Amino acid sequence: MFKVTFTFENGSKVEAFANAGDNLLEVARGANVAIDAPCSGNGACGKCRVQLKGGELDSKKTLHISDEEYNIGWRLACMSKITADVEVLVPDIASAYKSRMKVADLSSKEEIAIFEKAKHDVEMAGIELTNSLDVVEVHMDPPTLDDTMPDNERLTRALQKFMNLKRVRIPYAVLKKLPDVLRESKFNVKCVLRTTPNDMYVYDIFDSNKDVVIGGLAVDIGTTTVSAVLINMETGEILAKSSSGNGQIRFGADVINRIIESQKPGGKKKLQDAVIKETINPMIHEMCRSIHFPENQIYRMCVASNTTMNHLFAGINADPLRMEPYIPAFFKTNSLFASDVGIEINPDAHIIMAPNIGSYVGGDITAGTLVSMIWNRPEFSLFIDLGTNGELVFGNSDFMMSCACSAGPAFEGGDISCGMRATDGAIEACTIDKETMEPTYKVVGEPGTKPVGLCGSGIIDVISELFMTGIINPKGKFVREGKRIRHDHYGMGSYVIAFEEEAGSVKDVEITEVDIDNFIRAKGAIFSAIRTMLNSLDFDVSMIDDVYVAGGIGSGINMANAVHIGMFPDIPLEKFHYIGNSSLTGAYLMLHSTPAEKKTYELAANMTYMELSTVPTYMDEFVGACFIPHTDTTLFPSVMEEQQKR
Incomplete structure (x- = not known):
């Protein structure tokens, strides 16, 4: 040894x-x-x-x-x-x-605006923002020698009288504290309840003098990044927000590698611990600490994630997902509670999971589709979620079709030598002067933060600028020379965005031809999926009325640059809308509103899933899309015209 x-x-x-x-x-x-x-x-x-x-x-x-x-x-x-x-x-x-766990500053109007808009949109569609959790105050007569009713029965009868329900369930956690709370409060208590037409579940009990906030937790479990919000379930107010890298990433950037890892001895437990013990639980504690909120007062949780992440989170064998005929253990389930998987909130908290609709189109997309509102409009709209997998939904109020393509982790900084998530130090926007080839960039973080790497939106900008200024050719190879362009002894070219002395790391921040090639394949997967899905419906890109782009790719994508590189179709820019992390926003709506939760189940049930691997033309489309902007430049007339003007 x-x-x-x-x-x-x-x-x-x-x-x-x-x-x-x-x-x-x-x-x-x-x-x-x-x-x-x-x-x-x-x-x-x-x-x-x-x-x-x-x-x-x-x-x-x-x-x-x-x-x-x-x-x-x-x-x-x-x-x-x-x-x-x-x-x-x-x-x-x-x-x-x-x-780099990050707790968001909720004084930022931008942080709150996305959730407020989502609430407004679903309310305008007739969906009520109500749920089954409530706090009620109950007053009971203290026991006497003539009234020897036990504590649990005394509380049950008081609640039945108050709520006019036959069945009241008091779990062990409440029963354990019941004698002390009743006597300390002189039998005047507040109860946190979940009420349904058939019964009532008592989550917690407090002295009636205590101010009680019902906490709820919405979590987006991405393959690369995990985001969460802690909310007041009665008002929908966001109390805290946090994001972190997914601890599972050390077992592989993509879901297939993680499924393979989970099949090794003890693998399922390792993968589950990585996302729960190492990622979600520390995020919960950090959020609660930042606002002095008790973890035990979080009584409901909603998870939106892809199908594989759902299985690994729940500790369920995901191997059948990668083996033909690609069958998951579940598309939807209501059987999960916090104590089942070790989430450190109230042990009886129910975990809602956004429903999956296919092996590679998961709850993150159904939650995002709810937020996009394409189901409530007659116009034809395209919803795109950019992550490790690129997922698409196309349709309107009459029909919706979905598909998924393996874009890889490039949109979140993976497979890129200086790639990183959109955290402090990430270059999120960039322009390059055509004559001098000098870059001007914007870095995530406080003013003066030095660049460490490139996040997804920054990568899109850099590659677009390199192409539009003629520094690289359609294959992504460097064709100009200058002080920021260099070649290693193998002949591979790279462009330096920030030299070591300008950067906040121990090396230059640069993008190489290998990086560009990886990103071209990622963007090619997205564009070819769009074309394949539209072609299957006898549609073309001119028939798209709106495109809603989601994903934690950065503060937002420069849509013009995304079109320049051939990731999105060449349609008027006013048709594109960036809607942020729609998976988290959708999980928030499902958590806060039981009607929104039911609507999401309805959307999933009515959505047609298209398996791209079974479409013979998909690979031809993909090969054609692996150039900048495309091998068929007639698909991008405005891009070619603008490049000639420059």
């Missing part, structure tokens, strides 16, 4: 033991050390960099690490085997998904 010591930039250490020949990345995973590995350890992404500080490693040389970096100890964890005692430094960027 050899000792493996993982050190971190803050000075802390984690020690583990390994056998000769063990893979360093696997040892890190076993020790719960967070090393980002989007490709799940096959050497393709180059993100699992560590620095050798002592001892020995048997490490293969890769294209992701230069000779200079190799000489000062940089290695890929997935390409390294244990041969002796060793100490490695894990850089902060490797565990950025874990360390």
